[in-house]
Amino acid sequence: MDLLKNSGLEGVSRKIFNVISDKHGLPTYDGYLFAFEKYTGLKSKNYRVEILDYHLHFHTNKEIYEIDTYEGKISLLKMLVENRAYVDIVQLSDSDKWNEIYEDIPKCEFVPTMRDEIECCFKENFARTGIYIGSNESIEEKKNKLYKQFQIFIDRYEEGNVIDLAWEINEEVLYPIAVITMTKIFDLNTCCKEYCELEFYNEEENWKAVFIDDELKEEDDNAHVFYIKHFV
Numbered sequence: 001m002d003l004l005k006n007s008g009l010e011g012v013s014r015k016i017f018n019v020i021s022d023k024h025g026l027p028t029y030d031g032y033l034f035a036f037e038k039y040t041g042l043k044s045k046n047y048r049v050e051i052l053d054y055h056l057h058f059h060t061n062k063e064i065y066e067i068d069t070y071e072g073k074i075s076l077l078k079m080l081v082e083n084r085a086y087v088d089i090v091q092l093s094d095s096d097k098w099n100e101i102y103e104d105i106p107k108c109e110f111v112p113t114m115r116d117e118i119e120c121c122f123k124e125n126f127a128r129t130g131i132y133i134g135s136n137e138s139i140e141e142k143k144n145k146l147y148k149q150f151q152i153f154i155d156r157y158e159e160g161n162v163i164d165l166a167w168e169i170n171e172e173v174l175y176p177i178a179v180i181t182m183t184k185i186f187d188l189n190t191c192c193k194e195y196c197e198l199e200f201y202n203e204e205e206n207w208k209a210v211f212i213d214d215e216l217k218e219e220d221d222n223a224h225v226f227y228i229k230h231f232v
Contacts, residue, residue, distance in 0.1 A: 010049070013051055014030070025071050025075075026072050027071070031224060031226070034212055035067060035212055036056075036065065040058075040060075040065070054071075054073070054076045055076075065228055067210075067226050068200075068207075069227065070196045071224070073196050076092065077093060077192045081180050082188075084117075084124075084176075085176075086177070089175075089176040090171060090175065094199075098179050100194075100198055101186070101191050101195060102161055102182055105182070107154075107158070109185060111154055111157065114153075117177045118177060131172060149169050153174060163179060200227045210226040210228055212226070
């Protein structure tokens, strides 16, 4: 209550986000505001800010803008994978990008690692994953069904991109487990960086890069680059 009294709603949002940004190496809250105002020419009275995980939405009278960063996107992806948030991996990330990151991995390496991930899922009885168990379906039935689907996956492994294959067989569970498996083999941080390359430098995504300091170059690892686009 004292925090709200002393800072107001915007001040509370700023402090909360800055705690997150300091922990994960994101730009500060004011950095996002500065980047938005630089890009649009708008002032604070012309928009309101909404915090969404590790990025921000800016609402004007007619439009919504989204601003994200490499640091924010990487933090989100790592959270999804490390928490084994299957539903969120499906909903908050793009299967096409995971597909592009995938390179050939020998079956003898991928399948045992994926089997370990499935066993981990079973031990938790889907509790942390957010997977829905229907009223007419038991956990054991769900497990047996997934075992059978995993065997289909193994049998068809040589057909091509296994991330795409897992999506085709079972996008709810098998696909996010395949993504997690890939990040274990390739290195999670590397996969997240490649994902960002595909996200922010894809012309179809319509992101525009904004620098707070025009003297800084994008190749400078110490320079925060903000990516902005209309939210659809």
